[in-house]
Amino acid sequence: MTFHLKKMSEFPPRDVLIDILARLPIKCLVQCTTVCKSWYSLITSPIFITIHLNRSDVMNKDNKLFLVRRCSSDQNEEHYSLHYDNQMFDEYAKVRFPLKSYANYNFRIISSCNGVICLSYDQFFITNDLYLWNPSIQKLMALPPVRVRLQSRGSFMHNIGFGFDPLTNDYKVIRIVFSNPGEIPPEVDIFTLSTGTWRDIRHLCLPYIIEDRAPLAYVNGAAHWIASDRRGVLRGRLIVSFHIGDEVFREIMLPGSMAIDVSYPLSLRVAKFQESLCLIEMQLSGHFGNIGKYYCVWMMKEYGVATSWTKQFNIDMGKILESAVLTSNGFLVSSDPESKKLRDLEIYGSTYSWHKDQFYAYTESLVLLGLKPPVLRGKEIEADEKTKEERE
Missing domain, CATH: 2.120.10.80 (Kelch-type beta propeller)
Incomplete structure (x- = not known):
């Protein structure tokens, strides 16, 4: 595999390569950025990110996603997951939240x-x-x-x-x-x-x-x-x-x-x-x-x-x-305007005043990929803040 990397980066032609890569899912494209420098430059370029986003919108128009947030009872932890916009609201994937809440608010x-x-x-x-x-x-x-x-x-x-x-x-x-x-x-x-x-x-x-x-x-x-x-x-x-x-x-x-x-x-x-x-x-x-x-x-x-x-x-x-099942938490239900039927989706969130909006339409994308600092991730933010305190 390593022996053929240079040839892979030169062939097929760039427009054909873009067309092929633009059809791949997000996780696969992130892995492809490690193949070689030219692939990294291509996949992280604003033009390719836009092409991939537009194509994803067309290909996934019938598989829309919702981002769901749940807050812990003490408000110090947030849990995120992606769900399909279908009748069962099936889970697509869990999402790791990279930040930590403090002082009982999110x-x-x-x-x-x-x-x-x-x-x-x-x-x-x-x-x-x-x-x-x-x-x-x-x-x-x-x-x-x-x-x-x-x-x-x-x-x-x-x-x-x-x-x-x-x-x-x-x-x-x-x-x-x-x-x-x-x-x-x-x-x-x-x-x-x-x-x-x-x-x-x-x-x-x-x-x-x-x-x-x-x-x-x-x-x-x-x-x-x-x-x-x-x-x-x-x-x-x-x-x-x-x-x-x-x-x-x-x-x-x-x-x-x-x-x-x-x-x-x-x-x-x-x-x-x-x-x-x-x-x-x-x-x-x-x-x-x-x-x-x-x-x-x-x-x-x-x-x-x-x-x-x-x-x-x-x-x-x-x-x-x-x-719906009455609990101490908020609940998500679906409503069909034509049949006027309601369905409890058995997804429960916080009723805390600032966190009632728990559900958001979401589209997967590569936006921010390859962006240089001040891009930070989870613990890197905490480390950066500690470094700042030490400098001061």
Whole structure:
């Protein structure tokens, strides 16, 4: 095998080799990077990673994956696994989480894009550490320290977005910070993977308030949040989007009844469904002492056009609670909108307030493969922190 390595690297032609390698699974490609330097350079190149990702999306369109997170009862340990998006929600693979939680709180998953997950360690503002993690290849990147921190500004509200710019083949993280509290305009910084640095872009932000650590939806190349306009007498809600490519904030209007400001800001959230921007609206029903809740799912049929909002279906949470096994933990169920049948998938997670979002659509990829420091893995992060303390 060793004797023929040079010939293998020169034959077949490069375009044929790319076509062959792009059909291989992730684990096999990681092993192929050790064959020779030319294969390593090819497989870790941004062009090949994009080719492989696009081909995987086509080949695996009927085998979508979900990333499932479970937290231990003391909140100090996280367990991850990948599952098929089928009726039985079968397990595809277990995933080793390379970081350790401290002080009884866990990492917050911001978003997933092209197989990379953005993680934030920010629950009590003691730390504001951000990471990019690719579970498929077990690569973890620690982002540089953020500019606005508790130590420098005191308490604040903040939101984080993450996405991909296809024009530059680059990944970006945006951080929006509201001080004093909810002071507008907020301070805004953006991290670009290609440069490895943060930039101050506060001058671009719109004058709206986004609730602290509000859920986001990454759709159509933009991060979306529910926001509120608190200026003047007329107060209402809307969707604020930040487009990763051109780095511009935009507004999207909500259906008329939802635009009115209400007392429960978390009753409405954005989501992604069938590649479209969606709204999930929680509504209460029944009488005092027997109050149930159900969720209305709305879809924006034509992106950016407010008149295209269409109600898709309702999910009755009362029926879910009746059909599921009640435990001290949260549970995952599947709902069929057509048959209106519910099924307990027997997957249980934490009901801790910051960890209710336990399940994420996921795509395997090679993104971050071959990336140089500050890429770190598990214990290497701890060792790096100890080295930093010793230097100080």
